[in-house]
Amino acid sequence: MKDSPLSTQPYKGTRDFFPEDMQLRSALFNRLRQVVSTYGYQEYDGPMLEPFELYASKTSDEIVNEQLYSFTDRGDRKVAMRPEMTPTLARMVAAKANNLPRPIRWFSIPNLWRYERPQKGRLREHWQLNVDILGPAAQDAELELLQVAIDLLRAFGANETHFEIQINHRELTNSLFNEVLQLNPEQRQAVARAIDKRDKITPEAFRELLVKAACHDEQIATIERFLHADLNEVANICPESSGLLKLQTLFELLTALGLSAYCSFSPTIMRGFDYYTGTVFEIYDRAPENRRALFGGGRYDNLVGMFGGEKIPGIGFGMGDVTLRDFLETHGLLPTLPPASQVLVGLFNADLKIPAYQLARDLRAAGLRVENILEPTKKMGKQFEVADKKGIPIVVMMGPDEHAEGCATVKHLASGHQEKAALGDLPALIQQLLA
RNA sequence: GUAGGUGUAGCCAAGUGGUUAAGGCGCCAGAUUGUGGCUCUGGUAUUCGCGGGUUCGAUUCCCGUCACUUACCCCA
Numbered sequence: 001m002k003d004s005p006l007s008t009q010p011y012k013g014t015r016d017f018f019p020e021d022m023q024l025r026s027a028l029f030n031r032l033r034q035v036v037s038t039y040g041y042q043e044y045d046g047p048m049l050e051p052f053e054l055y056a057s058k059t060s061d062e063i064v065n066e067q068l069y070s071f072t073d074r075g076d077r078k079v080a081m082r083p084e085m086t087p088t089l090a091r092m093v094a095a096k097a098n099n100l101p102r103p104i105r106w107f108s109i110p111n112l113w114r115y116e117r118p119q120k121g122r123l124r125e126h127w128q129l130n131v132d133i134l135g136p137a138a139q140d141a142e143l144e145l146l147q148v149a150i151d152l153l154r155a156f157g158a159n160e161t162h163f164e165i166q167i168n169h170r171e172l173t174n175s176l177f178n179e180v181l182q183l184n185p186e187q188r189q190a191v192a193r194a195i196d197k198r199d200k201i202t203p204e205a206f207r208e209l210l211v212k213a214a215c216h217d218e219q220i221a222t223i224e225r226f227l228h229a230d231l232n233e234v235a236n237i238c239p240e241s242s243g244l245l246k247l248q249t250l251f252e253l254l255t256a257l258g259l260s261a262y263c264s265f266s267p268t269i270m271r272g273f274d275y276y277t278g279t280v281f282e283i284y285d286r287a288p289e290n291r292r293a294l295f296g297g298g299r300y301d302n303l304v305g306m307f308g309g310e311k312i313p314g315i316g317f318g319m320g321d322v323t324l325r326d327f328l329e330t331h332g333l334l335p336t337l338p339p340a341s342q343v344l345v346g347l348f349n350a351d352l353k354i355p356a357y358q359l360a361r362d363l364r365a366a367g368l369r370v371e372n373i374l375e376p377t378k379k380m381g382k383q384f385e386v387a388d389k390k391g392i393p394i395v396v397m398m399g400p401d402e403h404a405e406g407c408a409t410v411k412h413l414a415s416g417h418q419e420k421a422a423l424g425d426l427p428a429l430i431q432q433l434l435a
Numbered sequence: 436g437u438a439g440g441u442g443u444a445g446c447c448a449a450g451u452g453g454u455u456a457a458g459g460c461g462c463c464a465g466a467u468u469g470u471g472g473c474u475c476u477g478g479u480a481u482u483c484g485c486g487g488g489u490u491c492g493a494u495u496c497c498c499g500u501c502a503c504u505u506a507c508c509c510c511a
Contacts, residue, residue, distance in 0.1 A: 007502090009502080009503090012502090012503095066509080067511085083511065084511050085511095112511075114510090114511070116510085117436090117508095118503095118504085119504085119506075119507095120504085120505070122510080122511095128511085193509095197509095271511085273510095273511070295511095296511085318511070320511085346469095346470090379470095380468085380469055380470050381467065381468095381469095382471090383470080383471085384470050384471035384472090385470095385471050385472085386471085387471070388472060389471090389472095395470080395471080397469075397470075399469055409469090409470090411470070411471090413471065413472080414472095416472095418470085
């Protein structure tokens with residue numbers, strides 16, 4: 001790479017989307033949109049800049065202090081580039097809360113920013129599908145959202161062998177920490193952090209973290225027991241937990257809908273956001289080489305209320321475009337993309353330019369995606385080569401003979417089939433060849 | 436912020452202390468002036484990331500620096 005005063009490289013942690021990349025991105029996003037709309041979710045968007053304070057108390061200290069792009073504007077206002085969408089969503093919902101029919105089913109695909117060192121699956125700018133439902137306090141909201149999550153991945157051809165949803169509940173964790181273990185606030189944070197990273201470290205290192213958090217042996221034993229427990233066993237450890245009851249309800253519903261193969265209870269799921277109050281979940285890739293969270297979400301019952309109006313409970317998740325792409329790539333599920341054009345209209349010579357352009361216009365009017373050759377000196381062989389290289393399946397050529405007869409020659413490249421047809425018959429003929 | 440890996444053309448990539456820096460893909464042109472895919476020919480690097488040092492001579496050795504990348508930290 002040459003080091004010139006102006007680099008052609010995109011800013012660190014961001015990506016250029018050349019047409020090919022953009023086509024894939026649009027294909028992925030459109031499929032996401034399509035699936036989410038089948039549940040009645042409506043798309044929204046908000047500004048990329050928000051008041052700094054929107055994140056200051058609600059997201060998490062780490063994000064605000066170290067990973068937020070922020071600056072002071074000319075009016076001395078402190079502004080931040082959105083690192084996540086949920087606060088914006090909460091703000092927008094709060095602004096119109098009285099006018100919105102419930103439940104509120106919204107989704108968005110915003111670009112989000114975080115200042116950190118890029119690594120696999122994590123860049124500084126990424127796009128994230130956010131799906132949220134606000135209003136219902138019952139587990140039916142969770143049930144619906146998990147269905148959406150499952151269907152999103154199924155829409156790309158994935159199934160329960162490719163991914164798994166791990167579910168936990170903040171109230172259950174709180175029962176364990178407060179009532180059963182009786183931890184103090186610092187211990188709670190340290191233990192939560194240790195549990196969160198438990199899968200990535202050795203059992204000894206995990207135990208060491210707990211000891212460092214001033215846990216005594218009996219507490220450690222309880223934690224270990226909890227982390228290996230299924231829901232029945234959890235009932236013995238935390239018999240009074242409201243979170244346990246909600247999880248039991250949720251899993252009954254999931255089983256009734258035949259979705260239990262996709263979902264499992266996982267006491268290790270923590271999630272970093274401070275605003276989660278209930279169910280939390282993460283979707284994991286089952287592939288050993290890509291074994292990490294694809295995306296996640298949870299219930300936040302107090303977020304909308306922070307804007308002073310009505311408290312509206314909500315639950316949502318965010319799915320990053322980078323991790324989604326990695327997931328699809330890992331399993332060979334990336335969609336194949338169609339060529340930009342279906343038809344290339346050749347140019348025999350400069351005299352037949354206008355007829356060729358008019359022919360292309362007529363084909364477009366018939367609903368076809370058509371591009372013209374614009375260089376009158378390009379040899380016919382080259383013109384066919386262009387079609388071949390761009391993956392355009394059909395070439396239409398009109399030479400002097402055809403033009404005199406009001407015809408054109410249509411060639412289907414893949415089969416080599418070629419035939420002459422009256423101009424009026426071309427659209428039907430081409431549609432037939434494309435089918 | 437910490438640690439490793441990598442920087443040779445648009446992409447992949449070989450290579451050597453010594454006149455002209457392999458090869459492949461792609462791209463452009465021609466063989467083929469009414470027809471693509473195959474084949475053949477030619478063209479595609481004035482700084483081998485950048486700067487400095489050692490040397491008669493550095494793309495090659497040394498130092499620095501920057502960029503990319505992976506992991507850690509942290510996690511949306």
